[in-house]
Amino acid sequence: MALVAIGIIGLVSPALADRRFFRRVQSSSVPAPSLTPARPSVPPAEPIRPQLAPSEPTPTLSTEPTLAAPLTDAPRFVPPGLPSVPGVPGVPALKTPTLPDEPFPRQAPEGPQSIPPRTITSLRPDGAACLFIDVTGAYLNSLISTPRQDAGPVNDMVLGARVEGEQTTQSSVIIRTVPSAQSASLDVNLGGESCTRTTAMTPQASIDMTGRQRFSLHKSVEFDGAHFLTRTPATQLESCQQNLRARTMASQIPVVNSIAETIALNQANLRQPLARQETARQVTNRVVPPFNQAIDERLAAANDWLANLSTTLPNVHAFLTSGRWSSTGSAVTGQVASTVPVSSAPPEPRGGATVRIHESLAPSLSTALQLNGREITIEEIRRWIDLFGDDIGGVSGPDSLMPPLTSPTNVSLRLADDEPLALSYQNDEFRVVLRASIRAGDAVDLPVHRVSIGYSIRRVADSFELQPLPVDVQAEASGTFVSGTVEQLIKAQIEGRLRPVTISTDAIPPMANGHRPRVSDVTSTNGWLTVVFE
Numbered sequence: 001m002a003l004v005a006i007g008i009i010g011l012v013s014p015a016l017a018d019r020r021f022f023r024r025v026q027s028s029s030v031p032a033p034s035l036t037p038a039r040p041s042v043p044p045a046e047p048i049r050p051q052l053a054p055s056e057p058t059p060t061l062s063t064e065p066t067l068a069a070p071l072t073d074a075p076r077f078v079p080p081g082l083p084s085v086p087g088v089p090g091v092p093a094l095k096t097p098t099l100p101d102e103p104f105p106r107q108a109p110e111g112p113q114s115i116p117p118r119t120i121t122s123l124r125p126d127g128a129a130c131l132f133i134d135v136t137g138a139y140l141n142s143l144i145s146t147p148r149q150d151a152g153p154v155n156d157m158v159l160g161a162r163v164e165g166e167q168t169t170q171s172s173v174i175i176r177t178v179p180s181a182q183s184a185s186l187d188v189n190l191g192g193e194s195c196t197r198t199t200a201m202t203p204q205a206s207i208d209m210t211g212r213q214r215f216s217l218h219k220s221v222e223f224d225g226a227h228f229l230t231r232t233p234a235t236q237l238e239s240c241q242q243n244l245r246a247r248t249m250a251s252q253i254p255v256v257n258s259i260a261e262t263i264a265l266n267q268a269n270l271r272q273p274l275a276r277q278e279t280a281r282q283v284t285n286r287v288v289p290p291f292n293q294a295i296d297e298r299l300a301a302a303n304d305w306l307a308n309l310s311t312t313l314p315n316v317h318a319f320l321t322s323g324r325w326s327s328t329g330s331a332v333t334g335q336v337a338s339t340v341p342v343s344s345a346p347p348e349p350r351g352g353a354t355v356r357i358h359e360s361l362a363p364s365l366s367t368a369l370q371l372n373g374r375e376i377t378i379e380e381i382r383r384w385i386d387l388f389g390d391d392i393g394g395v396s397g398p399d400s401l402m403p404p405l406t407s408p409t410n411v412s413l414r415l416a417d418d419e420p421l422a423l424s425y426q427n428d429e430f431r432v433v434l435r436a437s438i439r440a441g442d443a444v445d446l447p448v449h450r451v452s453i454g455y456s457i458r459r460v461a462d463s464f465e466l467q468p469l470p471v472d473v474q475a476e477a478s479g480t481f482v483s484g485t486v487e488q489l490i491k492a493q494i495e496g497r498l499r500p501v502t503i504s505t506d507a508i509p510p511m512a513n514g515h516r517p518r519v520s521d522v523t524s525t526n527g528w529l530t531v532v533f534e
Helices: 002-012 135-145 258-270 273-313 315-322 358-367 378-393 483-495
Strands: 129-136 149-159 161-178 183-201 203-221 228-230 233-248 324-327 332-338 353-358 375-376 411-415 421-426 429-440 443-461 463-469 474-477 501-503 519-525 528-534
Touching: 129 135, 129 358, 135 161, 135 332, 149 183, 183 324, 183 332, 203 258, 203 273, 203 474, 228 273, 233 258, 233 273, 258 273, 258 315, 273 315, 273 501, 353 358, 353 421, 358 421, 375 421, 378 411, 378 483, 378 501, 411 483, 421 519, 429 483, 443 519, 474 483
Parallel strands: none
Antiparallel strands: 129 332, 129 353, 149 161, 161 183, 183 203, 203 228, 203 233, 324 332, 353 528, 375 411, 411 429, 421 429, 429 443, 443 463, 443 474, 463 501, 519 528
């Protein structure tokens, strides 16, 4: 665009018609050669001072055309210290920490070591994993990738020329997983194409032109289990412009019009390198800051949430950040090591995303939720059951359908100090077992009992139905008549709150691009609970 305006004035200005683009050869002061041998040169008494090249002037409409080097990389943003471009936001200060040149320093091995092949279900070196989260790159793209098209007018001033026209931009975000053994590494790519049809106008002339700019922005994101880290996006840009027609003040004069327009068009073509650089700068300043800011704001919010969790719920924070994350060229994997032996191998991941939980997760979960020695009431257990049904089914049932609490409100369970929670995943059934002593009023204290609450899993068409299993309340030691009566009361109150739960295809809300994650399979066998998403 700027190229056109410069070319127009250079063509129609009478002063440029007589201007020479090559300097006149000056007479040389070197003496004529002779046959006498030359004397050896005497070294100078003072050191030769380096000559500094003059700084390049800012291009204006009267600047002579110069051929610039080919565009290799567009500027990423407006550097600090330079004047800001009107209407273009600067690059925001990042709240997420930046990655160092070597994020994970490697120590030299002390001897020859064999590195075992790493797979997506590999176990931690300090113990078998009891929780796996596997997400493929294709599934991530289905959740966030949204082709976008923007169209609007162009009205700008570029180096003294008024540029008007229309512009259409098509873009999409794609996530690519990057192989990494130390963290979940992602490459967020914003790619697209911007097409323009504009006219650059000055008082002397105007030129119609078309342009096409292909851009690709790559931003690295890593998650090590405790923090999200990021880098400034790298930018690649291909710019192509074509000058179609020139119009000058002499366009209405026969014979002269074609000559003046041809000269103006030729001069505009000579300034194409400068025009491409200016276009690259404008496209970069328009695309990079919003893309960079949108990602950084989301990552900063996640880092703030993790930081606050370390203060409010330190045990939960320690549990969540104890996982090990890695990535391959096709998927991202997170895993949490078990504190007790894992009795069976995990099933293979399937679909777009897979969550696999083993029974041995119970001790770690007890520590994270601080269940050891905690005292809970029957009403709290009933409320947890309601939350489970609402969250899994995606629909909150009316409280009027739930039976009222008729048992004494002073009946409570004191969870055991040792192994208060156990999980069971067998034969398409899952159970939660609480080990607790029972206290009813001030006179009844019963020893440790096992309270078992569970559901069976059954596929119904495209949905999954969770049917409540009979509640089991049993004393670990021989019971009495009083204990039998209290056990029946507790069993009746818990069973009265249980209701069937249906996991339907619309249980999960749709994402921003309209894609709705769907639960494609739920199984509970051989000690593993597996949930597959599509």
